[in-house]
Amino acid sequence: MRSARLDWTVSENALAGVTRAAAARGGLLDLTETNPTRVGLAYPDGALSAALARAPFATYEPAPFGLPAARAAVAADYARAGLRVDPARVVLTASSSESYGFLFKLCCDPGDAVLVPEPSYPLFEYLTRLEGAVPIGYRLAFDGVWHVDFASLTEALVAAARDGRRARALVVVNPNNPTGSFLKRDELARLAALAARHDLALISDEVFAPYPFAADQARVVAAAVDDAGGEAPAIFSLGGLSKACGLPQLKLGWIVVGGRQAPASLAALELVADTYLSVATPVQAALDDLLTLGAEVRAALAARVTGNRTALAAALTAACGCSLLPAEGGWSAIIRLPASHSDEAWAAGLAAEAAVLVQPGYFFDLRGGTFLVVSLLAAPEIFAAGLARLVAHLETVLR
Numbered sequence: 220m221r222s223a224r225l226d227w228t229v230s231e232n233a234l235a236g237v238t239r240a241a242a243a244r245g246g247l248l249d250l251t252e253t254n255p256t257r258v259g260l261a262y263p264d265g266a267l268s269a270a271l272a273r274a275p276f277a278t279y280e281p282a283p284f285g286l287p288a289a290r291a292a293v294a295a296d297y298a299r300a301g302l303r304v305d306p307a308r309v310v311l312t313a314s315s316s317e318s319y320g321f322l323f324k325l326c327c328d329p330g331d332a333v334l335v336p337e338p339s340y341p342l343f344e345y346l347t348r349l350e351g352a353v354p355i356g357y358r359l360a361f362d363g364v365w366h367v368d369f370a371s372l373t374e375a376l377v378a379a380a381r382d383g384r385r386a387r388a389l390v391v392v393n394p395n396n397p398t399g400s401f402l403k404r405d406e407l408a409r410l411a412a413l414a415a416r417h418d419l420a421l422i423s424d425e426v427f428a429p430y431p432f433a434a435d436q437a438r439v440v441a442a443a444v445d446d447a448g449g450e451a452p453a454i455f456s457l458g459g460l461s462k463a464c465g466l467p468q469l470k471l472g473w474i475v476v477g478g479r480q481a482p483a484s485l486a487a488l489e490l491v492a493d494t495y496l497s498v499a500t501p502v503q504a505a506l507d508d509l510l511t512l513g514a515e516v517r518a519a520l521a522a523r524v525t526g527n528r529t530a531l532a533a534a535l536t537a538a539c540g541c542s543l544l545p546a547e548g549g550w551s552a553i554i555r556l557p558a559s560h561s562d563e564a565w566a567a568g569l570a571a572e573a574a575v576l577v578q579p580g581y582f583f584d585l586r587g588g589t590f591l592v593v594s595l596l597a598a599p600e601i602f603a604a605g606l607a608r609l610v611a612h613l614e615t616v617l618r
């Protein structure tokens with residue numbers, strides 16, 4: 220009774236087993252935590268509850284794209300960041316994951332291909348296949364900074380055609396998880412030209428865009444409203460409360476619709492959104508206040524991430540054979556390790572022998588070296604203690 224979209228019988232991998240055993244022994248320090256509500260941040264609880272309490276609970280006005288006031292609140296939040304977004308181009312969803320679902324439904328027939336970045340967010344395999352589409356990876360290349368590997372993108376298009384698949388969408392994650400690299404405006408212009416040539420929708424996942432480490436005019440912040448994307452037929456920028464305001468529990472995301480065919484995209488998306496009507500009314504009614512309060516949470520998250528990254532950089536210079544890859548933003552850091560062990564062996568050794576949890580680079584399709592990925596969200600004392608264990612373990616193993 221199961222569809223063939225996924226292998227529904229995935230068994231536990233070796234690292235998951237080691238991690239479970241380490242967790243059972245207790246005292247594990249988790250440097251993979253990406254849930255902002257579990258890292259000891261002070262939320263403005265009272266004000267958030269009051270904002271939700273003010274929302275009307277006894278009315279329901281179904282609106283496929285969301286309540287007009289809530290869409291205007293998202294546009295106003297972009298305006299505070301200096302970006303002009305027309306509220307009529309904002310579509311509310313329950314999360315960025317749902318935004319992907321809507322967009323793959325919109326663009327893809329069963330078996331169509333979606334070009335996805337590698338290394339990147341590991342959920343694309345599921346997000347595409349659950350919509351009946353097939354992910355085909357294209358590479359990001361690292362030579363001190365990360366770039367879109369346009370040759371690999373061409374190869375991905377050729378691979379799709381060879382398999383008899385139509386490529387319908389191209390995903391960028393901006394800034395990317397876990398590389399923390401922003402798409403540059405010249406790259407967006409090339410992607411838009413490619414999208415126009417091959418009739419691809421550009422989907423730009425910008426959930427981490429509110430977390431840059433420094434300003435840079437060369438970067439894309441919101442592809443759907445960036446002039447550099449002008450040639451593209453359809454560009455969708457994805458954002459949401461989950462990352463922008465550290466409020467994943469409120470389940471509200473958004474899509475900003477751009478590109479030359481934006482009116483047609485909106486007309487088609489309306490049918491998808493109207494079929495689900497998935498965003499709860501109270502969170503929409505409270506959205507303006509939530510975005511304002513969320514700015515406080517965002518500032519606390521940004522301070523946490525920068526503080527931990529500074530601690531990481533300082534700790535790694537002392538450790539033998541490791542280096543921190545440069546990043547421009549986001550919540551993650553990549554550590555390059557000696558190739559004496561595989562990334563999985565390093566991660567398993569750290570869990571089993573040092574009781575510290577990190578992710579191996581292959582989870583994110585990192586290649587060309589041995590890498591571990593850590594989240595920068597943990598409470599500073601946990602992060603520092605985990606880091607000390609990590610460095611001590613490396614020094615012992617490499618001695």
Ligand SMILES: Cc1ncc(COP(=O)(O)O)c(C=O)c1O
Binds near residue numbers: 253317458
């Ligand atoms: C790049 C990226 N996009 C989207 C998401 C999911 O966001 P949401 O909670 O809005 O579904 C994540 C979560 O980690 C992510 O890393």
